[in-house]
Amino acid sequence: MAATLPLDPSAVAAADEGAPSRNTVWRRFRRHKVALAGGVIMILLALIAICAAPITALILHQDPNAIDNVHWQGYPLAPGAFGHTLGTDENGRDLFARLIYGAQISLTVAVFAVIMEISIGTVLGAISGYYGGWVDFVIMRVTDVVLSIPLLPLLLVLTAIVAGTSNKASLNFGVIVLIIGGLSWPAVARLVRASFLSLREREFAEAAKALGNRDGRIIFRHLLPNAVAPIIVQATLEVANVIILESTLSFLGFGIQPPTASWGNMLANAQSNITVAPWAAIFPGLCILITVLAINYLGDGLRDALDPNMR
Amino acid sequence: MLFTILQQAPGGPLTPYLQNPHITQADIERLKHNLGLDQPVYVQYFKWLGRVLTGDFGWSQSNSEPVTQAIVERLPATLELMGASFVLSLAIGVTAGIVSAVKQYSWLDYLVTTFAFFGQSMPVFWFALMLQLLFAVYGIPLGFGYKIQLPSAGISESDTFILADRLRHLVLPTIVLSLLFIAQWSRFMRSSMLEVIRTDYMRTAAAKGVSRTAVILKHGLKNALIPLVTVIALSLPGLVGGAVITETIFAWPGMGRLFINALGQFDFALLMGYMMLTSFLVIAFNLIADVCYAWLDPRVKYS
Numbered sequence: 001m002a003a004t005l006p007l008d009p010s011a012v013a014a015a016d017e018g019a020p021s022r023n024t025v026w027r028r029f030r031r032h033k034v035a036l037a038g039g040v041i042m043i044l045l046a047l048i049a050i051c052a053a054p055i056t057a058l059i060l061h062q063d064p065n066a067i068d069n070v071h072w073q074g075y076p077l078a079p080g081a082f083g084h085t086l087g088t089d090e091n092g093r094d095l096f097a098r099l100i101y102g103a104q105i106s107l108t109v110a111v112f113a114v115i116m117e118i119s120i121g122t123v124l125g126a127i128s129g130y131y132g133g134w135v136d137f138v139i140m141r142v143t144d145v146v147l148s149i150p151l152l153p154l155l156l157v158l159t160a161i162v163a164g165t166s167n168k169a170s171l172n173f174g175v176i177v178l179i180i181g182g183l184s185w186p187a188v189a190r191l192v193r194a195s196f197l198s199l200r201e202r203e204f205a206e207a208a209k210a211l212g213n214r215d216g217r218i219i220f221r222h223l224l225p226n227a228v229a230p231i232i233v234q235a236t237l238e239v240a241n242v243i244i245l246e247s248t249l250s251f252l253g254f255g256i257q258p259p260t261a262s263w264g265n266m267l268a269n270a271q272s273n274i275t276v277a278p279w280a281a282i283f284p285g286l287c288i289l290i291t292v293l294a295i296n297y298l299g300d301g302l303r304d305a306l307d308p309n310m311r
Numbered sequence: 312m313l314f315t316i317l318q319q320a321p322g323g324p325l326t327p328y329l330q331n332p333h334i335t336q337a338d339i340e341r342l343k344h345n346l347g348l349d350q351p352v353y354v355q356y357f358k359w360l361g362r363v364l365t366g367d368f369g370w371s372q373s374n375s376e377p378v379t380q381a382i383v384e385r386l387p388a389t390l391e392l393m394g395a396s397f398v399l400s401l402a403i404g405v406t407a408g409i410v411s412a413v414k415q416y417s418w419l420d421y422l423v424t425t426f427a428f429f430g431q432s433m434p435v436f437w438f439a440l441m442l443q444l445l446f447a448v449y450g451i452p453l454g455f456g457y458k459i460q461l462p463s464a465g466i467s468e469s470d471t472f473i474l475a476d477r478l479r480h481l482v483l484p485t486i487v488l489s490l491l492f493i494a495q496w497s498r499f500m501r502s503s504m505l506e507v508i509r510t511d512y513m514r515t516a517a518a519k520g521v522s523r524t525a526v527i528l529k530h531g532l533k534n535a536l537i538p539l540v541t542v543i544a545l546s547l548p549g550l551v552g553g554a555v556i557t558e559t560i561f562a563w564p565g566m567g568r569l570f571i572n573a574l575g576q577f578d579f580a581l582l583m584g585y586m587m588l589t590s591f592l593v594i595a596f597n598l599i600a601d602v603c604y605a606w607l608d609p610r611v612k613y614s
Contacts, residue, residue, distance in 0.1 A: 147545070147548070148548065148590060148593050148594055148597065149548065149589075149590050149593070150548040150549070150551035150552045150589050150590070150593065151549075151552055152551075152552030152553075152555055153551065153552060153555060153570060153585065153589060154586070156555070156570075156571075156574055157574070157582050157586060160574045160582070240432065247434055247436075248434065248435070248556060251436045251556075252555075252556070252559065252571060252574075253575070254574065267436065267437060267440065270440070271440055271443075271560070274440060274444055274448060275448050278444055278448075281437075281440050281444065282441070282444075284437075285434055285437030285438075285440065285441065288434045288437060289429075289432060289437065292432040292433075292434070293428065293429065293432040296428060296431060296432050297428065300428075
């Protein structure tokens with residue numbers, strides 16, 4: 001019976017191997033030492049972000065938004081001065097405490113924006129790949145259009161419109177998540193579409209259809225679980241992208257607005273003070289670099305572990 | 312394959328429609344603000360579209376000159392920066408990718424792949440700040456009291472054209488803008504080259520007694536470049552975005568900085584002009600990429 005179905009050789013091979021068990025995945029992932037380190041760093045960062053308030057209050061004894069009126073005299077305080085482990089910014093606020101709160105903001109924005117873009121991208125990609133035809137054509141044209149417009153300027157224009165219609169303070173967490181998440185889904189849609197194109201030809205898809213399942217059930221219950229590995233990898237890498245995007249927007253003044261600390265807006269003022277207070281410019285960027293690097297290595301390791309055949 | 316290439320084209324005429332919401336909201340906002348007028352959204356949009364089709368992008372409030380003039384004045388600076396970065400990225404990215412693939416698992420390969428990971432993870436604006444700190448504020452000591460110092464802002468010292476001066480100003484912004492693309496393209500070139508090296512025709516060429524360098528460069532490179540063309544075309548929007556950041560930080564008198572200034576003052580006519588032009592550039596270069604594709608790969612036929 002199998003011979004009558006249109007199967008490509010790679011699909012047959014994949015079916016023979018079967019999905020790697022959880023144990024195999026973990027064993028493969030563990031071999032990838034840098035990825036493991038990336039994972040550990042991310043878990044630590046997530047913990048720090050979740051416990052931002054107790055850490056800054058109980059261990060550092062610093063408030064991220066409080067100005068050190070006792071010692072600050074208009075110049076940024078150097079690292080180590082008056083109990084400021086990493087110094088202060090140009091407004092006399094503790095840099096370490098702001099970095100920790102910045103981690104909280106950056107990671108939350110990233111997680112929510114990625115959830116949003118993965119949801120949109122997966123649904124559109126699945127529909128596109130499963131149905132094909134004109135549905136596919138329309139969705140893919142929209143995807144092409146979004147991909148052909150430079151993302152950063154587009155994000156900036158949208159945030160500027162939001163800021164223009166009300167005021168800059170309205171550029172809060174939710175708006176940034178909506179704008180980033182609403183525009184960065186095309187890559188996910190393309191990816192999911194590609195897996196669905198081959199998945200819908202597989203035997204179990206035919207079987208599910210023959211049994212009279214509704215399309216929605218076939219897509220989400222039968223096909224989607226088989227496409228989940230590349231989606232997880234892509235989601236991980238997208239977290240890194242969103243962190244960079246958010247910090248760039250904030251750096252240019254159209255992201256998270258001060259006084260709320262974000263790694264990006266901490267760097268905005270640091271540029272003009274770079275000769276007197278290089279530390280204010282070095283540390284936030286270092287945080288972004290380490291976080292994004294950790295996520296990228298983590299994603300790379302996950303890709304190797306979940307599906308060694310993927311590029 | 313041919314189909315996907317042709318599918319790229321319909322993106323062109325659709326682009327202005329996608330931007331519809333900005334234009335309408337922008338226009339309405341501006342009109343409400345300045346004139347107290349309130350017209351239906353679509354009327355605004357079609358009026359704007361009609362003017363654009365006749366080449367009139369409107370009046371830039373923040374620069375007190377027509378949008379077209381404001382953009383055209385700054386276009387050369389941006390093209391200079393983008394062009395320099397493009398050439399640098401292509402040269403280093405492709406070379407690094409080839410070396411890395413040919414000497415797979417050597418220390419050189421590890422160096423290239425690690426660098427690529429750092430390059431992809433680096434926040435561009437922070438990298439720019441750090442380069443400014445190193446080269447402009449501190450300077451890199453060469454010994455004997457000399458140090459490398461490079462200007463951190465502007466395109467030149469004076470209005471007269473001095474090549475050396477222009478080049479000195481170009482160095483840091485170009486490196487900053489290129490980093491991401493060197494990283495991406497070298498990674499891609501590496502995997503593409505690795506795939507090509509294992510093919511039969513490479514083995515055949517080697518068996519015929521062609522030297523290893525000639526095999527890699529003549530037979531391998533040309534085939535490995537084909538998929539890179541697509542990747543390069545896809546990263547052009549990123550180049551535009553990167554130029555915005557780079558120009559802002561290095562006070563480069565180009566379109567990107569014009570754009571950021573316009574954002575700060577909500578000069579929507581200018582913003583729309585900029586978006587139109589950059590999208591148009593991206594689409595134009597996608598077409599050029601398609602032509603390159605056909606030229607590199609005789610199997611692709613346009614009929």
